[in-house]
Amino acid sequence: MPKPNYLGEFELVVMLTVIRLGDGAYGVPVSREIEQQTGRDVAFGTVYATLERLQKKGFVSSHLGEATPERGGRAKRYFRVTATGLRTVRETKQSLTRLWQGLRELQGGTA
Amino acid sequence: MRTSHAIALSLFDLLDLDVALAGDLLEERERGCSAIWYWRQVLVALWIGIWGAVRDHKVLALRAVATGFAMEYLVGVLWANLSHLLPSRPMLSMSQWIMHLSLALLTQTATGWVVARTHRARQVPMVLVFLIFFSIWNVWGSWDWVRMVLVDSIDQPRFRPYFAQYLITLFMMIVGILLGCMLARRREDRHENISRDRSLSF
Numbered sequence: 001m002p003k004p005n006y007l008g009e010f011e012l013v014v015m016l017t018v019i020r021l022g023d024g025a026y027g028v029p030v031s032r033e034i035e036q037q038t039g040r041d042v043a044f045g046t047v048y049a050t051l052e053r054l055q056k057k058g059f060v061s062s063h064l065g066e067a068t069p070e071r072g073g074r075a076k077r078y079f080r081v082t083a084t085g086l087r088t089v090r091e092t093k094q095s096l097t098r099l100w101q102g103l104r105e106l107q108g109g110t111a
Numbered sequence: 112m113r114t115s116h117a118i119a120l121s122l123f124d125l126l127d128l129d130v131a132l133a134g135d136l137l138e139e140r141e142r143g144c145s146a147i148w149y150w151r152q153v154l155v156a157l158w159i160g161i162w163g164a165v166r167d168h169k170v171l172a173l174r175a176v177a178t179g180f181a182m183e184y185l186v187g188v189l190w191a192n193l194s195h196l197l198p199s200r201p202m203l204s205m206s207q208w209i210m211h212l213s214l215a216l217l218t219q220t221a222t223g224w225v226v227a228r229t230h231r232a233r234q235v236p237m238v239l240v241f242l243i244f245f246s247i248w249n250v251w252g253s254w255d256w257v258r259m260v261l262v263d264s265i266d267q268p269r270f271r272p273y274f275a276q277y278l279i280t281l282f283m284m285i286v287g288i289l290l291g292c293m294l295a296r297r298r299e300d301r302h303e304n305i306s307r308d309r310s311l312s313f
Contacts (some may be wrong), residue, residue, distance in 0.1 A: 027132060
């Protein structure tokens with residue numbers, strides 16, 4: 001039986017953000033999008049550490065892009081979700097949906 | 112801003128953090144984020160870098176702490192055998208104190224160097240882990256004395272030099288360990304440059 005891949009809560013947030021941003025997913029927009037969508041104040045270091053972990057798991061890949069003067073000549077690192085990453089996000093969604101179903105406490109949107 | 116960014120970059124470099132992260136932070140700073148925001152982000156990134164290295168290399172971190180304390184033990188033995196040659200507490204003259212400080216700096220530099228050289232794969236995080244344990248151990252070991260002098264220093268100025276001596280000695284020991292790490296790192300860099308030059312010349 002293959003070992004299932006798990007995504008932590010923040011890992012899932014980062015994965016969804018990278019998917020949402022498409023080709024323009026590097027540190028700055030990823031952090032901004034997370035802040036905008038979740039209202040959380042996120043540290044860039046945390047986002048990078050999560051992306052690095054996801055890359056080690058094979059869920060995202062990265063490549064270096066252009067270096068601009070306002071970045072002090074440092075290149076941007078662009079991230080993209082891999083096929084394994086996409087499959088894992090789907091599996092996580094299915095697991096969460098199964099857990100959600102039939103919970104009376106969470107129905108009606110008042111809790 | 113360039114200076115602060117250069118400091119942040121060299122810190123990132125020390126911990127082998129992604130340079131793209133440094134670029135992202137500078138990009139945001141250029142867009143108007145405050146210096147406080149910038150340094151908070153840098154500190155969080157450094158903390159995550161150190162903690163991540165320790166979490167991923169727990170055995171290496173334990174070994175670094177053990178190596179450092181083995182060195183401290185050796186220094187302690189040496190100190191115990193030679194201490195009769197040196198003046199002792201409670202209050203030293205300025206020249207005696209400078210001699211004590213120089214010895215502390217020298218021995219701690221040696222300790223930092225040994226820890227860094229024996230943990231080449233993750234030199235800086237491992238030395239920092241040892242440094243944290245060493246500082247806690249040092250303060251813990253002399254806590255009763257430190258607390259007494261600290262409390263007495265509040266209303267009796269004559270006790271303040273004792274407390275200042277303790278703090279400065281601790282500070283110099285920390286500087287010594289970091290200096291040892293830097294020296295080991297410089298040596299590594301020089302070796303890397305020489306090997307690279309040799310490989311290019313062939």
